Amino acid sequence: MNFPLWIQNLAIFLLAASMGSAFWFVARSPRWQRATRRFRNDKVGLLSACVISVYLFIGLLDSVQIPAGPHRDRTALDWMFHGIKRERTYSAPLASTSYSATRPQPLEGRHVLGTDVLGKDVLLQTLKACRTALIIGGLTSMIYIPLGTLFGVLAGYYRRWVDDVIQYIYSTLATIPSILLLIAIIMALGKGLPQISIALGVTAWVGLCRLIRGETMRQSQRAYVEAARALGQSHRQIICRHILPNVMHLVIINFILGFSGFVMTESILSYLGVGVPVGTPSWGQMIDSARMELAREPAVWWNLGASACALFFLVLALNLLGDALRRAFDPRGSSVSVSR
Amino acid sequence: MASYLIRRILYMVPIIFGVMVITFVLFFVVQSPTAMAKRILGPKAKPEAIQNWLHNRGYDKPRFINTQPGATWWDSQFVHQMKALATFDLGYSDATGESIARMFRQGAIPSLLITVPSFIFGFLISLSAALFFVFVRDSRTDLFGVILCVAMMSIPIQVYVIFGQWLIAVKTSYLPAFGFYLSGASTIKFLVLPVILYTLADLGGEVRLYRTIFLEEIHQEYVKTAQAKGVSPARVLFVHVLKNGMISIITLVVASLPFLIIGSLVLENFFGIPGLGNLTVNAIRTSDFAVVRTTVYLGSLLYLVGLLLTDICYAAVDPRIRFQ
Numbered sequence: 001m002n003f004p005l006w007i008q009n010l011a012i013f014l015l016a017a018s019m020g021s022a023f024w025f026v027a028r029s030p031r032w033q034r035a036t037r038r039f040r041n042d043k044v045g046l047l048s049a050c051v052i053s054v055y056l057f058i059g060l061l062d063s064v065q066i067p068a069g070p071h072r073d074r075t076a077l078d079w080m081f082h083g084i085k086r087e088r089t090y091s092a093p094l095a096s097t098s099y100s101a102t103r104p105q106p107l108e109g110r111h112v113l114g115t116d117v118l119g120k121d122v123l124l125q126t127l128k129a130c131r132t133a134l135i136i137g138g139l140t141s142m143i144y145i146p147l148g149t150l151f152g153v154l155a156g157y158y159r160r161w162v163d164d165v166i167q168y169i170y171s172t173l174a175t176i177p178s179i180l181l182l183i184a185i186i187m188a189l190g191k192g193l194p195q196i197s198i199a200l201g202v203t204a205w206v207g208l209c210r211l212i213r214g215e216t217m218r219q220s221q222r223a224y225v226e227a228a229r230a231l232g233q234s235h236r237q238i239i240c241r242h243i244l245p246n247v248m249h250l251v252i253i254n255f256i257l258g259f260s261g262f263v264m265t266e267s268i269l270s271y272l273g274v275g276v277p278v279g280t281p282s283w284g285q286m287i288d289s290a291r292m293e294l295a296r297e298p299a300v301w302w303n304l305g306a307s308a309c310a311l312f313f314l315v316l317a318l319n320l321l322g323d324a325l326r327r328a329f330d331p332r333g334s335s336v337s338v339s340r
Numbered sequence: 341m342a343s344y345l346i347r348r349i350l351y352m353v354p355i356i357f358g359v360m361v362i363t364f365v366l367f368f369v370v371q372s373p374t375a376m377a378k379r380i381l382g383p384k385a386k387p388e389a390i391q392n393w394l395h396n397r398g399y400d401k402p403r404f405i406n407t408q409p410g411a412t413w414w415d416s417q418f419v420h421q422m423k424a425l426a427t428f429d430l431g432y433s434d435a436t437g438e439s440i441a442r443m444f445r446q447g448a449i450p451s452l453l454i455t456v457p458s459f460i461f462g463f464l465i466s467l468s469a470a471l472f473f474v475f476v477r478d479s480r481t482d483l484f485g486v487i488l489c490v491a492m493m494s495i496p497i498q499v500y501v502i503f504g505q506w507l508i509a510v511k512t513s514y515l516p517a518f519g520f521y522l523s524g525a526s527t528i529k530f531l532v533l534p535v536i537l538y539t540l541a542d543l544g545g546e547v548r549l550y551r552t553i554f555l556e557e558i559h560q561e562y563v564k565t566a567q568a569k570g571v572s573p574a575r576v577l578f579v580h581v582l583k584n585g586m587i588s589i590i591t592l593v594v595a596s597l598p599f600l601i602i603g604s605l606v607l608e609n610f611f612g613i614p615g616l617g618n619l620t621v622n623a624i625r626t627s628d629f630a631v632v633r634t635t636v637y638l639g640s641l642l643y644l645v646g647l648l649l650t651d652i653c654y655a656a657v658d659p660r661i662r663f664q
Contacts, residue, residue, distance in 0.1 A: 171355055172355050172362065175643050176359060180632075180636045184366050184632060185366060187371070260494070267496045268498065272606070287498055290502060312494050312499075315494035316490060
C-alpha cells in the first residue's frame with residue numbers, strides 16, 4: 001500500500017465507474033430492458049437496491065484516502081468521525097460515564113452506539129465493517145464468477161469429455177460439505193482476507209457452474225444456435241455472442257444471492273476461529289465478541305445489536321433483491337433451482 | 341434395481357479418491373507437516389522434539405514416492421494416508437493423542453440427540469407452514485410470509501443462539517444456559533433450548549423451499565383437471581398437491597439425513613454439548629489437523645451416502661430411472 005493517495009482513489013473510482021458502465025452496457029439488450037421494466041414496478045426490489053447502495057456508499061467512503069499529517073492517512077469515514085475520541089473501556093450509548101457499576105469514569109465524548117471493550121466507538125466499527133464485508137464479497141466474486149461461468153459454458157456447450165472432466169471436478173468438490181471445506185482450506189492457507197476469499201471462491205463456483213451448464217445445454221439446443229452454426233460461425237463466436245448473453249442474467253442473480261451467502265459465512269467463520277484476522281473490523285468478529293458481553297450483568301447489548309442489525313439488513317436486502325431480479329427475468333417462475 | 345445401485349456405487353469410487361487427494365493436498369502439501377508440528381508444539385520446540393513428533397506419526401516419510409535406497413517405493417505419506425482412510429484407520433488426534441475413532445463414536449450420540457428432534461419438528465412445522473402459505477397464495481399473508489422467511493434466513497445462526505440463550509436461560513432461567521449431562525430423562529432439560537434454536541435457525545429457508553416446490557406443483561395439469569372436476573381447493577392442495585410435492589421434498593430431505601450425525605458446529609460449541617460439531621470447533625482452535633482432516637473425509641462419505649439414499653428413493657418412486 002505504498003502508492004500515492006490519488007492513485008488509490010482513482011483506482012477505486014474507476015472500479016465503481018466500470019461496474020456502473022458494465023451494467024449500462026449489458027442492459028441494452030431487449031431481454032434486459034423487459035426485465036428492467038418489470039423491476040421498476042417491484043417496490044420490494046427497488047427498496048432493497050436502495051439499501052444496498054447505502055452500504056456501497058459507506059464502503060466507498062471508507063476506501064477513499066485523504067491525507068492527514070506527514071506519515072499517516074485516513075479514510076473519508078475516519079475524517080467524518082474525527083471528533084470522536086477513544087475511551088478506555090465499555091460505555092453505554094449516549095452515556096456520560098463509562099460502563100462500570102463500581103467506579104464510573106467520565107467519558108471524553110458522547111457515543112451514539114456506545115463503545116466496545118477497547119473503548120472504540122461501536123458505530124464507527126460497524127460502518128468500517130461494511131468495507132470488510134464488501135471486500136470479501138467482491139474478491140470472492142472476482143474468483144468464482146469467471147471460473148464458474150467459463151467452466152459451466154464449456155461443459156454445457158462442448159459436452160462429451162470436457163463435460164465429464166468438469167463434472168468430475170465439481171462433483172468431487174461438492175462432495176465435501178462446504179463449511180468443512182472452507183475450514184480446511186483456511187486452516188491450510190492461514191488466516192487473512194485473501195485466504196477467506198479463495199476458500200469461498202473454491203466452494204462457490206460449483207453451484208454457479210452447475211447452473212450455467214444446465215442453462216447452456218438448454219440454450220444450445222435452441223434454433224438460434226443452430227442457425228448461427230448453419231451460418232458458419234465458429235464455436236468461440238457462438239459462445240461469446242449467443243450463449244453468454246443468454247445466461248448472463250443467471251450469473252447476476254447468482255452473484256447477488258451469493259454475496260449474501262458470503263457475508264453470512266464470514267460471520268460463522270469468525271465464530272469458528274477461522275475468520276478475518278484480529279484487528280480487522282468485521283460484523284462476525286463483533287458478534288463473536290458479544291458472546292461473553294450479554295452474560296455480563298448488566299448486559300452489554302449495543303455491540304451485538306449494532307453488528308447483527310448491520311449484517312441483517314445487508315443480507316436481507318441482497319436476498320430480496322436477488323428474488324426481485326429473478327422475478328423480473330423470469331416472471332413465470334420456471335427456473336426454481338436458481339438459488340440452490 | 342441391483343445393477344442400477346451397483347453402477348451408482350462404482351461411480352462414487354473416483355469421487356472418494358478425489359476427496360482423498362484434496363485432503364492430502366491441503367494438509368500435507370499446502371500445509372507441510374513440519375509447520376503443523378511447529379504450530380502444535382509451540383515456536384520454542386527443539387528440532388529433536390519436532391523430528392520425534394513427525395516420526396511418531398509417519399509424517400517424516402517422503403511425500404509421494406520413496407526414492408531412498410533400501411525402501412520400497414510406496415512407503416510414502418501419500419500411500420499411507422490413502423490406505424489409512426480407505427480402511428477407516430482414523431489414527432490419533434494431533435493435539436491430545438486420543439483415538440479419533442473413539443472421539444467420533446462418543447460425539448455421535450449427543451449430536452444426534454440435538455439434530456434428530458429438531459429435524460423432525462422442523463420438517464413438520466415447515467411443511468405445514470409451506471402448505472398454509474400456498475393455500476393463501478398471492479395474498480398479503482403470503483407476501484408477508486415470504487418476507488418473514490427471507491428475514492429469518494438473513495440472521496446468522498450465532499445471533500439466534502446468543503440471543504436465545506440470553507433471553508430464555510439468562511433472563512428467565514427456565515432452562516440451563518450451558519452444559520450437557522447424558523443421564524436418562526434429565527438430559528431433556530439440556531436439550532430443549534438447543535433443539536428449539538436449531539429448528540428456528542433453519543426454519544425460514546425450509547419453509548420457502550417447500551413453498552416453492554408446492555407452487556411448482558400447483559401449476560401442473562393434474563391440478564387443473566381436479567379443479568375442473570369440482571374437487572374442493574383444500575382437497576386439491578392437501579391430497580393431490582401434497583402427495584406429488586412430497587416426492588421432491590422427500591428426496592431432498594433424504595440427502596440431508598446422514599448429516600444429522602455431524603451436528604451443528606456453532607450450536608454445540610456454544611452450549612457446550614460434547615458432539616461432533618463441538619469436536620470439530622475444538623480441533624480448529626487447537627490446530628488439530630488430524631481431526632479436521634478426518635471430519636472432512638467422513639463428511640464427504642456421509643454426503644455420498646445421502647446421494648445414494650436419494651438415488652434409491654428416486655428409483656423406488658420412478659421406474660424409468662432404473663432402466664436409464
